[in-house]
Amino acid sequence: AQEAAEQQQALDSVLQGCDRATRLVSQLLQLARLDAEPVDSMPVVCDACTETRETLAALAPQGRAREQTLSLQMPEVLHLPMPPGLVGVLVGNLVDNAQRYSPQGARIEVLWTDGPSPCLVVQDSGPGMQAQDLARLGDRFFRVPGAVAEGSGLGWSIVRRLAQRYQLDVRVDRSPGLGGLRVTLCWPSNH
Numbered sequence: 001a002q003e004a005a006e007q008q009q010a011l012d013s014v015l016q017g018c019d020r021a022t023r024l025v026s027q028l029l030q031l032a033r034l035d036a037e038p039v040d041s042m043p044v045v046c047d048a049c050t051e052t053r054e055t056l057a058a059l060a061p062q063g064r065a066r067e068q069t070l071s072l073q074m075p076e077v078l079h080l081p082m083p084p085g086l087v088g089v090l091v092g093n094l095v096d097n098a099q100r101y102s103p104q105g106a107r108i109e110v111l112w113t114d115g116p117s118p119c120l121v122v123q124d125s126g127p128g129m130q131a132q133d134l135a136r137l138g139d140r141f142f143r144v145p146g147a148v149a150e151g152s153g154l155g156w157s158i159v160r161r162l163a164q165r166y167q168l169d170v171r172v173d174r175s176p177g178l179g180g181l182r183v184t185l186c187w188p189s190n191h
Helices: 004-036 048-065 086-101 131-136 155-165
Strands: 069-073 107-113 119-124 169-174 181-186
Touching: 048 069, 048 086, 048 107, 086 107, 086 119, 086 155, 086 181, 155 169, 155 181
Parallel strands: 069 107
Antiparallel strands: 107 119, 119 181, 169 181
16 A cells, blocks of 8 residues: 555454454363363352442443443342353444444443342344344354354354353343343353
């Protein structure tokens, strides 16, 4: 490229490609670790509130860039039977997907409920998904046909793998309040 504008455009493309490659490698490493690590037989507890706040703080610039509103409701304290860091992985993948696949100015809500069976709900005001695409959600490298958002299709695979490993109930449907996708993860009642 000879012109400064062309050089900047080429540089921006290279940086975007590096960001995509970094994200893909990170997700592949997360999947490989999940497949290789045995489930701990020792009781391990994480602070879901702290992990959620930290994860959302890291994702906030991405939402602001698209003028999306991100809200959070949760109890003051919520401890879950899961190694530290994994709640952040769950929240991060679900919110990142909501941000990527929801339009400019969308609303994204994150809600934690406590009780005998704690639940995480992430819902958005995006377009939602067709039934045939919902059936394939979680297949490695599956992306909704025609989706313009960038991604590798691994985020849902990671969520599904963690849900399977920690016996979480996963429900995906249309958000009655926002109209987009609603994902609910519930921990076993004997937590």
